Amino acid sequence: MMGELISLKNVWKIYREGEENAVFALRDISLIIKKGEFVAIMGPSGSGKSTAMNLIGSLDVPSKGDIFLDGHNISHLSESDLAQIRGKKIGFIFQQFNLIPNLTARENVMLPMIFQGSDEFEREKRAGELLKLVELEDRVDHLPSELSGGQQQRVAIARALANDPEVILADEPTGNLDTKTGEKVMDFLNKLHNQGKTIIIVTHDPNLAIENASTTYWLKDGKIDKITKKKGKNKIVGNEK
Amino acid sequence: MKQYLVLAVKNLRKRGLRSWLTLLGICIGIAAVVSLISLGDALKDTVNSQFNIASVEVISVQAGGITGFGPPGSGVSKHLTKQDSDAIERLSSVEFAIPRNLKTVSVEYNDKVEFVMVSSVPNDDKIDDMYTLLDIGVSSGRLMERGEKNLIMIGDSLADGEKNSFERDIGVGNKLKLNGEEFRIVGVLEKKGSFIIDGTILINSEGLKEISDIGDNVDLIVVRAKDKDSIDDAKRDIEDLLRERRDVKIGEEDFEVSTPEAQLESINEILTGIQVFIVIIASISIFIGAVGIANTMTTSVIERRKEIGIMKAIGARNKNIFYQFFVEAGLLGLIGGLIGAALGIGIGYLGTTGLNIFLGTSTKPNINFILIISSLLGSFIVGSISGVVPAMNAAKQNPVEAIRG
Numbered sequence: 001m002m003g004e005l006i007s008l009k010n011v012w013k014i015y016r017e018g019e020e021n022a023v024f025a026l027r028d029i030s031l032i033i034k035k036g037e038f039v040a041i042m043g044p045s046g047s048g049k050s051t052a053m054n055l056i057g058s059l060d061v062p063s064k065g066d067i068f069l070d071g072h073n074i075s076h077l078s079e080s081d082l083a084q085i086r087g088k089k090i091g092f093i094f095q096q097f098n099l100i101p102n103l104t105a106r107e108n109v110m111l112p113m114i115f116q117g118s119d120e121f122e123r124e125k126r127a128g129e130l131l132k133l134v135e136l137e138d139r140v141d142h143l144p145s146e147l148s149g150g151q152q153q154r155v156a157i158a159r160a161l162a163n164d165p166e167v168i169l170a171d172e173p174t175g176n177l178d179t180k181t182g183e184k185v186m187d188f189l190n191k192l193h194n195q196g197k198t199i200i201i202v203t204h205d206p207n208l209a210i211e212n213a214s215t216t217y218w219l220k221d222g223k224i225d226k227i228t229k230k231k232g233k234n235k236i237v238g239n240e241k
Numbered sequence: 242m243k244q245y246l247v248l249a250v251k252n253l254r255k256r257g258l259r260s261w262l263t264l265l266g267i268c269i270g271i272a273a274v275v276s277l278i279s280l281g282d283a284l285k286d287t288v289n290s291q292f293n294i295a296s297v298e299v300i301s302v303q304a305g306g307i308t309g310f311g312p313p314g315s316g317v318s319k320h321l322t323k324q325d326s327d328a329i330e331r332l333s334s335v336e337f338a339i340p341r342n343l344k345t346v347s348v349e350y351n352d353k354v355e356f357v358m359v360s361s362v363p364n365d366d367k368i369d370d371m372y373t374l375l376d377i378g379v380s381s382g383r384l385m386e387r388g389e390k391n392l393i394m395i396g397d398s399l400a401d402g403e404k405n406s407f408e409r410d411i412g413v414g415n416k417l418k419l420n421g422e423e424f425r426i427v428g429v430l431e432k433k434g435s436f437i438i439d440g441t442i443l444i445n446s447e448g449l450k451e452i453s454d455i456g457d458n459v460d461l462i463v464v465r466a467k468d469k470d471s472i473d474d475a476k477r478d479i480e481d482l483l484r485e486r487r488d489v490k491i492g493e494e495d496f497e498v499s500t501p502e503a504q505l506e507s508i509n510e511i512l513t514g515i516q517v518f519i520v521i522i523a524s525i526s527i528f529i530g531a532v533g534i535a536n537t538m539t540t541s542v543i544e545r546r547k548e549i550g551i552m553k554a555i556g557a558r559n560k561n562i563f564y565q566f567f568v569e570a571g572l573l574g575l576i577g578g579l580i581g582a583a584l585g586i587g588i589g590y591l592g593t594t595g596l597n598i599f600l601g602t603s604t605k606p607n608i609n610f611i612l613i614i615s616s617l618l619g620s621f622i623v624g625s626i627s628g629v630v631p632a633m634n635a636a637k638q639n640p641v642e643a644i645r646g
Binding site: 054057059060079080083084086087088092094098099100101102103111112114115116120159162163 | 243244248251252254255547548551552553554555556557558559560561640641644
């Protein structure tokens, strides 16, 4: 199918499989995410949304079923191959920002490029451009501890963009931020979406999902409970309010 | 590689005191090795000069063999004689032979008494050979000449009021009572760095006869071979001659013919023993250091689990993580080695300077580029080997679990 970027086909994730206390985190999930979509995965804690994110982000492989990324089945790849793929195709944004504390903003943004083997000059140049994009050009040599939460999350966005991935995968991106800085972060994500990036956010906050995403998957007990689609193009939070 | 180093340096800078303390083992080990090697030659030179082993063509002959710690000739029933010495001198492989006596006498000055080992100098033309052989000169006064029965020369430390028991500096012109008889000092010997020479009194052999009971006995015959190559021939000839003169069989000799090489050998054996001992200590501390690095790296892997998870999420492969920790461990070792090497060089310099001041020698510490490079390389390798297991643990962390911290 054209435009299909990520698809999950009858995916199961079972922890401690075969044991008495086995946990069925995902039960027979199937979904398709198209190129350029803004998708939200919604659900309360324990619904399996974190597991879904790990699988979509190729951090983990399913117990059963197949996952296709850009047409390639990644369900049975080795950890190193997965690392290579997610480094190139997926940019992660975490609730806790997850910057490397010993590295400056610029070095944090350069890190994913190191793992893809791009040369040093290229890395410096691109890191500078990306930090300018997230309006942190005057903070490039600051350590994460010297930055506010919102600034750290913007560094994380710049880092997620380092290898120009197809997908930005954001796990509760505003969860640790106050409303205003959270909105600014969502502004950036929407801007990226408008530039053609596929955005996937994982959240328990229905407002965040409804206001931004074109498609929302509601998870409950490891299954897709419902799918909601939003009509219209107006996705920028600030303007809607 | 460069980025691993940069990251490793950044991570190490954040380390707490605990990590640095684990380097102590490597530090001590490398310091021990470096100081040992840099001191080694100085130590040998010093010991050799202590025992006054200067000339390699010199053979010493004494009765009874080396039986204890007493001076040569003491406690021997069948002494060597002047005739033995003359017979040795007639051997074709021998250039000359000097009979010597060593005797402990009481020395009185300034109403204080000290017991000193006096050493005879020949009362004939051999006196010049003797001076050449011992390689001595005077720092004040002059050398004794043949026939000067009532004169003596004293060693450097005996002249020094702070080192002798007379509580007063003594020098040329002063008169000492040796076993009750008065002798005038005609010269003070140059400092040799050997306690044997620096603490002695040289006395005319006839003069010594008059104040002691040595008679015709000779304690020690000092022989100079024709040249370096004939030293073994000379030794064998002397042994043959003395066996005949003293009527003993091979293997039952009641005399000892020793070459400086043999003396050096026994000293070097002791020094080698010391070196082996220090190398063992160094190995143990380097091993402890290696365990320390492995330990601190393991802790570091646990502490930085989340960081490892993040790195993996943004595309780090297992080998990237492995190299990161591996290089960091190696760098830890290298830093330990650097501090240790600096310490070792310091000890080397201090030690040699100390020996030089104490003994008046002028040896230099043996510090070379290869020694430094190889000890640094060694400590880097020890560090990285210690890092292998922790780095493997780091590399195989599951990203999903690790990222939760």
